Amino acid sequence: MSATTIISLMAEPSGTVLGAAPRTAENVHTYLSAGGYQELPHPDRLLEHIAEAGLGGRGGAGFPAAVKLRAVRDGGAPPVVVANGEEGEPGSAKDRWLLRARPHLVLDGLAHAAAITGATRGCVYLSDPAAGAAVRRALAEREQPLPIEIVETPHTYVAGEESAVVRRINGGPALPTAKPPRPFEQGVDDRPTLVSNVETLARIALIASRPHVRRRTAGSALVTLSGGDGDAVLAEVSYGVTLRNLATLQGTHDPAGALMGGLFGGLIGAVSLDLPLDPSALAAARTAAGCGAIRFLGAGECPVSVACEAVGHLATQSARQCGVCVAGTGSIRDTVHTLHLGTAAPDALAKLLRWSKGLPGRGACGLLDASAGTAGSLLRAFPDITRAHLDSPCPSCAAAPRGRGLSVPVPEIAPSPAAPAPALKGTP
Template sequence: MTQIHSLMRGLAPLLGENPYRRETRDAYWQAGGYRDLSPDLLFNRIKAAGLRGRGGAGFPAATKVQAVRASGSVPVVVANGAEGEPGSVKDRWLMRARPHLVLDGMLRAADMTRAARCYVYVADDEAADSMRRALAEREPVVPTWIVRPEHTYVAGEETSAIRRINGGPALPAAKPPRPFEAGVDGVPTLVANVETLARIALLAARPGTPDSLLLTVSGRGLKPELVEAPVGTSLQALAYRVDRLDTPGVLMGGMFGGILGPGCLKTTLEPSALAAAGSALGCGAVHFLTAGECPVGLAADGLARLAAESSRQCGVCVSGTAALARTMASVVHGTAGQEDLASLTRWSQSLLRRGACGLLDAAANLASSLLRSFGPLTEAHLGAHLGARCTDCSADRAPDPDRFLAEPPTVRTTTHPVSAPR
C-alpha cells in the first residue's frame, strides 16, 4: 500500500490534517474553504505566486486562465483527473481524500473565467464516487458533470478529454485549435489538472501558503510513497527519505522526464533546475533505481509500456514507439549492434514533436536520456560486448511494462452530518 509522508515544515497544505480520511464539507468549510473572494484578486494571487500546472507540461496557470478569460465567449472548465501515468497516484488521492479542495478550485476557476459549465474528468472509480459525493454535499452554482474515460495513458491528454466530453473516444486530436481556443462544444475551454485546481483553492483560502508539490516516490523494493514537498526540494532529500542515496539513476516525471544519472541527486525540483539537467517534473512521479538495477532495462520496460499505450492514431507514433521498444529490448538481450545504437540516437531526435500527443515525445526522451546519462553502459550491452553485460539483463529477459504501477493510499470515508453553509 502506498504510504503518505510530508517534507513540509508544519501543516502540509495539500495533504491536510488527516490524509488517510476523506474530508467532509464541514471540515473543509471550517478550515477556510468556500469563502467569497473576488475572482480578479484571486487571479492576481495566482499570477504573483507563479503557479504552474501540475499535470505534466508545467505551463503557467495564470497565462492559461487569462487566455480563456480574454476569449470573449462563455467558456467551459474541465478538472482533469484522468492521471494516465502509471507511476503517479497524486490526482486519484486528491479526489478521493480532498474532493472539496478540488471542487473549490474548479469553481473558482469557473468564476475567474466566467464559465457556464464544468466537468470533472476522472477514470478512477473511487475518485469519481468521492467527487459525486462532494457535488451532492455542496451543490455547485455552475452546472457540473462527471465524465468517465477509460484508464489509459493518452486519456489524460487535454484534447483527449475534450473529445471524450464531446461524446467521442478519449484519444488525442490534432492541434490547432487548442482547447483554450475551441474545446468542449467548440467554445474556449480551460483544462486544468486537479492538483493545479487544489493549489488555486489554497491560494484563495490562505494567501502566502508555501508552494509545494505532490510527488509519487517509488522504486524496486520500495513501498511507494505519496510525498508533499516544498518546491525546490532536492532529489537527494527524497533519496535520503527512502534510503536510495546509492541509486544509479532516477526516472523522472513518470516517463516524461527521462532517466537521470547518479550525479543528479543535487538537482532541485523546480523547472529551471530540471530543465538544466535535461529533465522535467511531469506528473511528479520519481522512480529511484536500486543498486545493481540496470537503467537500460528500466528504459526497455518504459518503452514497452509506451508502445503498448499508443492510441494507434498516428502512424509515426505506432511505428516509432514500436521501433524504439523493439530495439531497446534487443540491447537488453545482447543482440543489438552499433547500427541499432545509431538508430536509437537518430530516432530519439527525429521523433520529437511528431505525434498528436506527448506519448511519442516521452518515448523519444526516454531513449535520448538513457544515451545521454548512460551511453557507455548502453554500449556495453551490445552484442560485441556480451562478456561485459550486466547481471540485471539477460537474453531471456521479458519486458515488464507494469513495473511502474502504484495504487493510491487507502482513504477512509467519513459519515459526519453535513451542516456547513453552502
C-alpha cells in the same frame, strides 16, 4: 513495484494539499472546518494572486496557470472549466488520491477557476471508480455555484491529454486531436475550455483561502516516489529539495539514477541526483519532474532494463492514430529490447540516437516524444553501460523480474466521518 504507497506528512500539514488528515477522506463538514468554501474573493484579485505566486500547472507541462486562465477568460463565448483527474502516467498516484481524499478541495478550486473565467459549465474528468464515487458524494453534500458533471473515460496513457479530454466530453473517444485549435480557443461544445489538472485546482483553492502564503503554496508539489529499495511514497515537498533527499525519503539509499516525470522526463544518472526539484533547474539539465512521479534506480539496477520497461509500456499505449507514432514507438521498443537481451545489432545505438533527435514533435500528442526522449536520455546518462550491452548479455537485465510493472497503488484512505445533521448543502 511496491504493493503499498505510504503518505509522508510535512512538519506543518495545515494549509497544504495533503491537509491535516491525509489518510482520511474529507467531507463537507471537515472541509468547512478547515477554512474551505470561503466567500469568493474578487476574481481579478485572485488571478493576480495566482500570477504573483507563479503557480504552474501540475499535469506535467508546468504551463503558468494565470496565463491559461486569462486566455480562457478572454476567449469570447462563455467558457467551460474541466478538472482533469485522469492520471495517465503509471508511476503517479497523486491525482487519484486527491479526488478520493480531498474532493471538496478540488471542487472549490474548480469554482474559483469558473469565477475567474466566467465559465457556466464545469466537468470533473476521471477514470478511477473510487475517485468518481468520492466526487459524487461531495457534490451531493454541497451545491456548487455552477452545474458540474462527472465524465468518465477508459484509462489509457493518452486519455488525460487535453485535446483527448475535450474529445471525450464532447461524446467521442478519449484520443488526441491535431492542434490548432487548442482547447482554450475551441474546446467543449466549441467553447473556450480550461482543462486544468486537479492538483493545480487544489492549489488555486488554497491560494484563494490563504493568499498570505500563496508563494509557499505555488512553490510546493505533490510527488509520487517509487522504485529502488523502499515502498512507494506520496509526499508534499517544497521546490528546492534535492532528488537525492527525495530518494532517502522514499527509502532508496545510494540510487543509481532515476526515471523522471513518470515516463516523460527520461532517465538521469546518479550525478544528477543532486539537482533540486525545480522546474528551471531540471529543464536546464534536460529532464523534468512532469507530474511529480519519480522512480529511483536501486544500486545495481540496470538502466537499460528500466528503459526497456518504459518504452515497452509507451508502445502499447499508442493511440494508433499517427503512423509515425506507431512505427516510431514500436521501433524504439524493439531496439531497446534487443539491448536488454544482449542481442542488439551493431547499429542499435546509432538508430536510437537518430530517433531521439528526429521523432519528437511529430505526433499528435506527447507519447512519441516520451518514447524518443527515454531512448535519448538512456544514451546520454548511461553511455558506457548502454554500449556494454552490445558486447554481451547483461547479468542485471537477465535477473530483472519480468512483468514488474511501473504502476504504484493509491494510498489507502479511511472513509469520511459522517457529517453532522442537518446537511450543510448550500452553506457558504
